[in-house]
Amino acid sequence: MSIIKTIKNYAKKIIGEENIEFISHAKNYMSAEFFTKAIGFISVPVFTRLMTPDEYGILAIFTSIISISSILMGLNFHGSIVRYYHEEENNFSEFISSNIIFLFVFNILLIYFINLFKIEIAEFIGVDLNVFIIAIIVSIFNIPIRIFLSYLQTSKQSGKYSIISVTKSLLMITISIIWVYLLTDKRYLGRMYGQLAVYGILFIVAIIYFIKLGKPKFKRKYVKYSLVYGIPLIPHALSHFILSYFDRIAINQITGSADTGLYSFAYNVGLIMSVVVMAMNKAWVPIFYENLKENNYKKINTMAIQYSKYIFLSAIILILFSKEIVMILADESYYRALDLVPIIILSYIFVFLYTLFGNYSFYRKKTGLISIATLLAGLINIGLNYWLIPEFGYIAAAYTTLVSYILLFLFHYFNAKFIVGGTVIKLNKILMDFSVVLFFAFLYLLLFNFISSFIILFTLKILISIISLYYFILKKVDNPSN
Template sequence: MNIKQKVRNLIGKENLEFIGHSKNYLSATFFLKALGFISVPIYTRLLTPDEYGILAVFASAIAIVKVFMGLNMRGGIKRYYFEKTDDFDQALGSNLSFIFVFDIILFSVLYLLRNEIASFFAISGELFFYASLISMLYVPFNIYLSYLQGIKNSKKYSVITIIKQVLILITSIIIMINLDKNVYMGKIYAQLLFAGILFFYAYYEMIKISVFSLKKRYIKYTLAFGIPLIPHALSGFILSHFDRIIINQLTGSLNTGLYSFAYNVGMIMNVVVMASIKAWQPIFYEEFAENNLNKINRMAYNYSKYIYLAAIGLILFSEELVMILADESYYSALNLVPIIVLGYVSVFLYTLFFQYASYRKRTGLISLNTFIAGFVNIGLNYWLIPIFGYVAAAYTTFVSYILLFVLHYSNARFVLKEDVISLRKLIPNFILTIIIGIGYMNLNNIIQSYWVLLILKICIVLICVYYFLFKE
């Protein structure tokens, strides 16, 4: 038996599928994040600060409008695929027909109200028109991506998303260089161009697997799943972005910059978590449909060990990452990174239990939980930031994600009365990860020698690798 086969046997067949799909999603997401880092110095050299700010607001407008344009039909269609019926082609065709008509009507309304809505974002009516158009064009493409995720074609999903972002960046730069004024429009034109191309590409691909009609039962199924998740999407926006708005309101742009930088470092953990979630959902649906509860329990525990290990590695070597990504003026944000990373570990845990309500199509409960956590986060930030400063925001977000974990677990266990994944093994390792994170924050302040600390961190990582991956 060769070494490769021994490693495959050690990991196990159940874990290999998860790791394989996670690898594809993870590679794509890491590449896109790296592309984002590369684009920052490019855009800041081509744009004035005002123009850079306009693009940031423009991106926020797209993010909000697309929630309403899509009606989260992508989630409902993917959920119908997991029903394993023989009429998915009719369901897909009916929903594509409906969302096309709906988006044309909504886009027309937004166009008529573009100036009034644009004033809320403090951008021109023309820019809001472009934001609405791009949001509408991306709807079928996002549905197609969800379909690829559902059929476990993670490789194609990853390749398409990478090519899209690379071409948008290259095209944006070319157009910007050739503009004499309003240079920021270069990126907007590039986004519009590829949104249009991907609109037609998605329909071309989905026409092959669709039977187009307007059957009410298929549309009702998808809307019943998707619409209750709209508050969830908006509340998720609050959880992930509103803290920066509050910091800016209460303490100023300097602290907002430090906090945002710490989050950009901690976001590496989010990349790992999101890739894992994309791989886990179809696996969970298949096993849950077959009532393989023991297998789900075992697999969730095994997968969680990879998440904990990644979190510990990122926490312990966050100082090195900060040193690579920024100069000394950002080092004061270093101690926020472990808390931010732990927050994203909590996101992984709550999504394990989130899936039960998703499978049962009880999406209203999902939105309610996110809504509660989002507004608890706002209240804690307004209360604690004036007392403890901007660092409080990292802790309030961590607490909010822990609250989401508790809410989703309680929902699955006590409201839906499911035989849920056992916490007996999940929680002790989570507590161990928290202890290591807090311990590192204290060690970093106590041990002055960098090399002594580095050796200690390497030893801790090696021990954790043995504990999580090799110890039975």
């Protein structure tokens, strides 16, 4: 027991007492993100062997419909949950029930209008009517599910959040694979039915949970709060959809499906970094809001610097071992995509940086400018893709995405500092640490191009990883003033 206690005390010394809560929740969110993404990775070769490319393409469009319609139907109310919880925790059940009742009525009206033009919409998108209808139903189920998960996040119930997220993915993939296997025609419907079934179950679970929170009530002031918060973010959410998917559309139009496949694969590898960033942000936001409410600016700054170190260390390790990850996940026909992975990982560092400062706008409810910035970044991304992909090929898309996220970071920083106002996280130390990431990324490229021996190269990667671990995490143990 004494050895375990010693290890725990040493871990606390490395991490810092003020970061224990953050690490605890980040661990849960990251575990959930990694498990759900891993389940997704494992399912890809299964579905591609059971379905034809045409069927797999229909499934991709189905997913896109859900993404877009969930934004429009949910009105970004799930985001207001996180913000409001830190203002009026006592009457939170009334806030949730008011929002769900409003969204229920709103979506009845929206579905009525969709029903009038459902055939035309399905034909415009290029899918069968039944595919479109299933996607809309899944989107409706998704509304209370997202609100439920946002509630668990903001109330720091990261354990429950993780269990529900992983269970959802496991059930959906298992049921879908069985359903797809049993069908002999239009097998893509099996995947859709599996998602519909699981979302239907979680929809019921979420509603029951909210009823148990308190007697359902409706108050217009709570709906007004969420509308003011959520509506301005709809262009922001749609623009994020552009930033995430439009590059693939442009590549497919300009250079063909083979390059689209390579680019998509590289992005799937880079998504590992996205898992790290998004999981840590889920843990960071409640802690950030709590300390911002109490004006603990010094603590926020200290924790943000340490938070960024975890991100930077993860990025360096992923860049260093990106070749090995690619070799594990794919055969030689995909190795050409290897050069894109470090650029994509750097892009997600700027996603982290812009969320770090964007959280100030979310807290102060200054969401209108966020939407304008994201929309502009999306439009710039579209323009750059159509300009540079014909000239430089699919590789250009990775750089255009990086540029778009750099612009988003700059906007959110200047917006937080000069428009939203107040004391913000100091950037100089974070940028100094980021320069270390750039140095090691450049060093990796030199080593990769000039050293052919696998053993020597792998040994150097291990050495750089150890140096990075010491610099970002262990150094403050030897020098507590850091």
